[in-house]
Amino acid sequence: MELNDQEYEVFIDSSLEPGHLSYGEYYIPGDSTDEVLISCPVCHPSLCNDNLSGIAIATFIAKYLSQTTPRYSYRFLWIPATIGSITWLALNEAKVNNIKHGLVLSCLGDSGNFTYKKSRRGDTEIDKVAAYVLRNSKQDYKIIDFFPYGYDERQYCSPGFNLAVGCLMRSPHECFPEYHTSADDLNFVQPQYLAESFFQCRSILDILNNNHIYYNQNPKCEPQLGRRGLYQPYNGDQDSRLNQMATLWVLNLSDGQHTLLDIVERSGMSFDVIKYAADSLLAYELLTSKNN
Numbered sequence: 001m002e003l004n005d006q007e008y009e010v011f012i013d014s015s016l017e018p019g020h021l022s023y024g025e026y027y028i029p030g031d032s033t034d035e036v037l038i039s040c041p042v043c044h045p046s047l048c049n050d051n052l053s054g055i056a057i058a059t060f061i062a063k064y065l066s067q068t069t070p071r072y073s074y075r076f077l078w079i080p081a082t083i084g085s086i087t088w089l090a091l092n093e094a095k096v097n098n099i100k101h102g103l104v105l106s107c108l109g110d111s112g113n114f115t116y117k118k119s120r121r122g123d124t125e126i127d128k129v130a131a132y133v134l135r136n137s138k139q140d141y142k143i144i145d146f147f148p149y150g151y152d153e154r155q156y157c158s159p160g161f162n163l164a165v166g167c168l169m170r171s172p173h174e175c176f177p178e179y180h181t182s183a184d185d186l187n188f189v190q191p192q193y194l195a196e197s198f199f200q201c202r203s204i205l206d207i208l209n210n211n212h213i214y215y216n217q218n219p220k221c222e223p224q225l226g227r228r229g230l231y232q233p234y235n236g237d238q239d240s241r242l243n244q245m246a247t248l249w250v251l252n253l254s255d256g257q258h259t260l261l262d263i264v265e266r267s268g269m270s271f272d273v274i275k276y277a278a279d280s281l282l283a284y285e286l287l288t289s290k291n292n
Contacts, residue, residue, distance in 0.1 A: 113173030
């Protein structure tokens with residue numbers, strides 16, 4: 001059916017009366033009561049990129065995390081945009097202080113480059129982790145500053161809450177012609193782009209989960225690493241995954257002030273290499289976690 005006339009008269013049969021609002025919530029307990037919030041809008045479920053892609057990614061992330069024992073607890077919200085987050089915040093204000101990090105997920109199924117919108121604070125741990133993951137993804141990406149319009153990050157980041165919640169997207173809202181039209185369908189959203197979005201999101205959460213702060217238990221000069229099996233000679237057969245410089249960087253910056261990501265950024269090494277060095281030092285009781 002085609003609409004050929006330029007003007008139409010539309011009758012909207014609606015009423016304004018007391019009703020109810022439904023939303024989905026799923027909680028995964030972790031080792032800590034500190035929470036990571038994952039929120040996605042559900043007010044346009046017939047639109048594949050906006051909102052269905054975010055709904056799908058959040059669901060698969062929840063399934064993935066439910067099969068692990070995460071450091072943080074995770075709270076997933078599938079809510080109508082704006083009114084949904086306002087309602088949840090109003091009903092759950094006592095729980096808000098537990099939320100230490102968060103992501104709003106939407107528009108993650110199209111072919112556009114990844115876009116991360118920072119939290120209102122702009123320098124939170126989730127902002128740094130998301131920037132690191134996108135920078136090392138070998139794909140084009142964009143990091144944008146917070147502005148008070150968009151998805152529910154603007155409610156979570158309102159001054160009365162000021163939560164560390166950013167927004168992960170591919171093509172941002174209103175930046176693709178299919179936005180809010182019937183062309184936002186299964187032809188516009190493709191499995192490979194959804195898969196990329198899932199792995200990017202999972203990488204952000206994995207690093208966040210492992211981004212510990214440590215104390216060096218032998219902080220006055222370097223400890224003797226050879227007798228602990230942590231020194232790697234040039235022609236030795238020690239664990240090839242253990243990088244000597246990574247070990248020294250972790251020992252030097254484990255002063256209770258630096259996260260592993262801080263050490264990664266300072267050293268220029270990958271997160272996996274720095275984490276493996278930290279795990280090795282922890283096993284030999286040369287480090288202790290700040291959370292202990």
